[in-house]
Amino acid sequence: MKAILLVICASTITLADIPDYKFPDGFLFGAATASYQVEGGWNEDGKGENIWDRGLHDHADWVADNSNGDIACDSYHKYKEDVQLLKDLGVNYYRFSISWSRVLPTGKADQVNQAGIDYYNNLIDELLANGIEPYVTMFHWDLPQPLQDEGGWPERKLADYFVDYARVLFKNFGDRVKYWMTVNEITQICEGGYSGGTFAPFITNPGVGGYECTHTVLLAHGRTYRLYESDYKAEQNGQVGIAIDSSWHEPNNPDNESDQQASEVDMQMNYGWFVNPIVYGNYPDVMIERVKANSLAEGFPQSRLPEFTADEQEMMKGTFDFLGLNHYTSDKVYFADEGAGDHPSHWADTGVIGVIDPSWPGSASDWLKEVPWGINRLLVWIKNHYDNPPVVITENGFSDYGQLDDYDRADYYKRYLYEILKAINEEECNVIGYTAWSLMDNFEWMAGYTQRFGMHYVDFDDPDRPRTRKLSSYVYNNIITTRHVDWDYYPDWPPTQENKN
Numbered sequence: 001m002k003a004i005l006l007v008i009c010a011s012t013i014t015l016a017d018i019p020d021y022k023f024p025d026g027f028l029f030g031a032a033t034a035s036y037q038v039e040g041g042w043n044e045d046g047k048g049e050n051i052w053d054r055g056l057h058d059h060a061d062w063v064a065d066n067s068n069g070d071i072a073c074d075s076y077h078k079y080k081e082d083v084q085l086l087k088d089l090g091v092n093y094y095r096f097s098i099s100w101s102r103v104l105p106t107g108k109a110d111q112v113n114q115a116g117i118d119y120y121n122n123l124i125d126e127l128l129a130n131g132i133e134p135y136v137t138m139f140h141w142d143l144p145q146p147l148q149d150e151g152g153w154p155e156r157k158l159a160d161y162f163v164d165y166a167r168v169l170f171k172n173f174g175d176r177v178k179y180w181m182t183v184n185e186i187t188q189i190c191e192g193g194y195s196g197g198t199f200a201p202f203i204t205n206p207g208v209g210g211y212e213c214t215h216t217v218l219l220a221h222g223r224t225y226r227l228y229e230s231d232y233k234a235e236q237n238g239q240v241g242i243a244i245d246s247s248w249h250e251p252n253n254p255d256n257e258s259d260q261q262a263s264e265v266d267m268q269m270n271y272g273w274f275v276n277p278i279v280y281g282n283y284p285d286v287m288i289e290r291v292k293a294n295s296l297a298e299g300f301p302q303s304r305l306p307e308f309t310a311d312e313q314e315m316m317k318g319t320f321d322f323l324g325l326n327h328y329t330s331d332k333v334y335f336a337d338e339g340a341g342d343h344p345s346h347w348a349d350t351g352v353i354g355v356i357d358p359s360w361p362g363s364a365s366d367w368l369k370e371v372p373w374g375i376n377r378l379l380v381w382i383k384n385h386y387d388n389p390p391v392v393i394t395e396n397g398f399s400d401y402g403q404l405d406d407y408d409r410a411d412y413y414k415r416y417l418y419e420i421l422k423a424i425n426e427e428e429c430n431v432i433g434y435t436a437w438s439l440m441d442n443f444e445w446m447a448g449y450t451q452r453f454g455m456h457y458v459d460f461d462d463p464d465r466p467r468t469r470k471l472s473s474y475v476y477n478n479i480i481t482t483r484h485v486d487w488d489y490y491p492d493w494p495p496t497q498e499n500k501n
């Protein structure tokens, strides 16, 4: 069954008779980056230290190529060039993130760094002057170190600090920024940072840290949404969302009822965990039940999952104007006989094992296999569970080793975008935008510069960090300008002077 599906998928792209769907009017295209991954200027002009600065200065050898984001793409100095790349790409918006410690060096709102405000004002103005909307993530993982020294996200007072920070952003930039995302990928912030210890601040506290962190981040998100609603929305008239990441969890055997349930549980425990509170006000029932049952069995007097009060549930409910979805890949899931993972842990609470189909084409990243139909099923799942909310794909992309003729990335974009077109046209999914990760090669966290996601090549050995267009940038531009997927379109390669754009 799966083999047949794959054959159909692989062959569809050469069939002339598959529907040639168009992106609807108003559908927006963008490209994304994040502050720590591109800016550099880590200690320039009054920027404070954040947890990635600290973590990687202390543990250089934890990153694949012993690198860090001290200079990265040097976008702190080269933002005007970045805007020209975006312009040539033809995107409607640029999704970038603001470095909290560049704006508030201590993390707290009593000391605002004017040079940091100036940098983002310049970037925003340069974008608007070139007809590109700023699409801003307030927090893409780079927590000010002084707030980590107070305990970091598991401490509830972090929500207060975040709301204060958000107010500074609305005040300074809200006249021109109309699209906000509070945070990027709560899973990575919290499970990576405070449970598994795989991301800064590298704290290992499985089954507890990730839940406490998530609770604070969700409250910070909800309160920021409410702040905008009460104090800024009437005047600034923008939108506030959030970027949540999710793989698609396909039942290992689609006909097996237990595997179907495993898929549902996995989706609820890894996506509903964040989205259910934002849409409906509370964690999913299945999550509340599973974490409580495990906690009691482990000897905890109560559930390790924190509770929202009735007032908090009321506050949280409906705190989104759009749901941002970061999606890259899929897996196949089934229930683990003996449970999964050590206790306590979020994985053991979920109780599901995920495997990768060996037939799925790979990338430069072990975790990233190309499974285009996965995004279609995920979008349908979201439509069915949350009453067809407006969804913006806030990240989607493919890694290789940096070649300029990146046909695999170009094909990945074509296939995923076509599955999104099908979700819109055949399933009536309310998808309103698409963001390619990434505008350019950048600091890929623990993989350093060894895995490249860019539509532009960046030479990290050259102090000037020159950018060069890759083939995929032309293909993405073709999709944006023609508003459909042209399976036959590839630019002449290498590019000639005329078609260089």
Ligand code: GBH
Pocket: 034, 037, 184, 185, 188, 198, 245, 326, 328, 366, 367, 395, 437, 444, 445, 453
């Ligand atoms: C996104 O996360 C991030 O938002 C973005 O900053 C990043 O550059 C982009 O993806 C590409 O990775 O190495 O086996 O431990 C996507 C979710 C979660 C995928 C962490 C990679 C690490 C797997 N990511 N995961 S592993």
